[in-house]
Each structure stands twice: as C-alpha cells, then as structure tokens.
Amino acid sequence: MSSITVLKAGINDLETIQNIGIQTFSETFSESNSEEAMKNYLEKSFSTEKLKSELNNPDSHFYIAWEEDIPVGYLKLNSGSAQTELQDETALEIERIYVKKSHHGQKVGQLLYDQALETAQNLNKNYIWLGVWENNSRAVRFYEKNGFEVFGNHTFRLGDDEQTDLMMKKILK
Template sequence: MNVTVDNIRLRRATPADTAVLADISARSFTETFGDSYPPQDLADFLRDTYSHQAIAALLNDPSYAAWLLERDGVAVGHALAGSCGLPHAEVAAGDGELKRLYVLREAQNGGWGARMFEAVLEWLQRDGPRTLWIGVWSENYGAQRFYGRYGFEKVGAYEFVVGDTRDHEFILRRDARSAPSPA
C-alpha cells in the first residue's frame, strides 16, 4: 500500500531503505522514550536494536514488513510487523504482531498513524484472519485507546528491557474472529 497526499507519502520499505529505517527507528524511539533511560543503556539499546545489520535482517526476512512515512522525501515515521514474539502463553504459530509504530511529533495529528496502522493490518491479514498482538507501554494511554478502537484488548503484561530499566508493558490481542473497523 503506497499512499501520497500533498507532500506526505506512506510506502512499504525495501532492503534499499536499511539506512533510512535504521535512522528513523532510532530517532523516533529516542524522541518518544529517550529521557526514560540512562544514556549508556539507551545508546546500547539503539546500537543493538536499530543497527544497519539488525534492520537489514528484518527487511530481508519475508515474515516481516516495514513501512516508511515520508514528508518531502524525509522519513518522519515508520511501522514494522511480523510473526508474534510476545511472551504470552496463548501466542500460536501463525499469529501476527505490530512490532513498532512511530510518527515523529512534527508529523503527528494528521491521521497518518492510523493510515500506517491500517496498512500493517492489511498486510498481517493478507492470507485471511488471524490473531494479532501488540505490546504497548503501560502508561501510553493514547495508544491503548487507539488500539482499542480496532478491537485490541489487554490480555497480559511483560517487561520491556532497556539496560537496567524494566518498563511495564501491556500485551494486547485481537482474536482472529473479531476484526472491527475503528469508529
């Protein structure tokens, strides 16, 4: 799904986008959560999680898909989806997960987060309905409400580890049989 409106474009990322996706991933995580972690823990996490090698591996794996949101050709958001890797006893083979969805502050409130999420949902459901999962920070109430409008419900919790910091995260799930459109 490629969408262009005025100077903003949403498109599926390719392996040629490794550097761009690594950069926007690190920038958006830092903008959103950077002040939550000791500097060295954050630096180590960014180096390990958003390195060119890590991003290239995801972009070359057919069980993952990524999207870039660009304004005037510059990345201002991204999303990543793939097989579910959340620590929940009911996760089954074939379940999908939204792994990341970020829009930089400068590009928020234009409906692009929803458009990106809908592109992710379409890709995750490409072979038919399946159970979908999302991990979300327990204090990100706006995201929890947003995902709730798409039928996701809290079914568990886990710790998201960045160095010595343990963030309390919620696990959200939408059963394969329930796929509402947001109101």
C-alpha cells in the first residue's frame, strides 16, 4: 500500500465526493436495504445541488483521503447550524467517514478521524459527536476504540424503513 494523504476538499472536488459517497454508501448499506430505497437516498443525498450547497457552507468541512491520485475515502464535518441535530456551538459533528471497501483495514478511517480531531481542536470545540447505524458493528467498534460513548439514539429513514442510529460523543475538554 502506498501512503495515504488527507487533503481539504472544496467545490472543485464535488464530483469526486459524489462518486466516493455513492460508492461507499452502496458498498456498506445496499445488502440491508431495498434497491429502490437505496436509489432514492443516493439521488437525494448526493445530488449535485445538495453537495454544492454543502461544499459552499462555511460551517461544513470536507476532506478527501487520497492514495496517490486515487480518492479512497472522505470526511464530512459540521459545526454551528450545519450540524444535522444538536446545533451546539461547542460541538463538531462527524457526519460522514466513508472509506472504499477496498481500503478497509488500511487505517484510512483512522486518518480521516484524526483529521476530524485536529479540526475540532483548531475550531476550539468541547466535544465531537456523530450518529452511527446500530447494526454497523464495525463502525461502532471503531468509534468506541477512539473513545466515543453512546449518549442516545435517533431514527434514520431510508425509504420506508426506520433505522436506529446510536448517538455517540467524545469529550475533548
């Protein structure tokens, strides 16, 4: 494996983020959801208009993990009003750490998480929080290993299916 670099992403990276997002979400969740629900979610969540709006939001931060010139994962962070739920000025939300299946187990997720931690510290945040699907045991273990604790849950809708996300946070100060 060649070395992985994590670089801040901007509007010029929209198509790259769109492609990684669709690929990684499909790899992770398509077995557990209907084809129609997946198609609708992916079209809505990774539409050019939605991503353009998110990339232009000063409270959202995107980073792409690169193996040479190949994107292998990405990170989306939200602060302030860009947060999907808590909207706490002292918090940073990890909305997405997505890594291509081909790069699972190669520490790409850890590099992206380390970037999230560095961003939280640079923004002087008190804690980091996230929602993770309760049945994604690989991700839950990853966050627990990094010091996150469950503090609640919320419902995530994919099509007609209501799924439970664990709400997890890590205190930084």
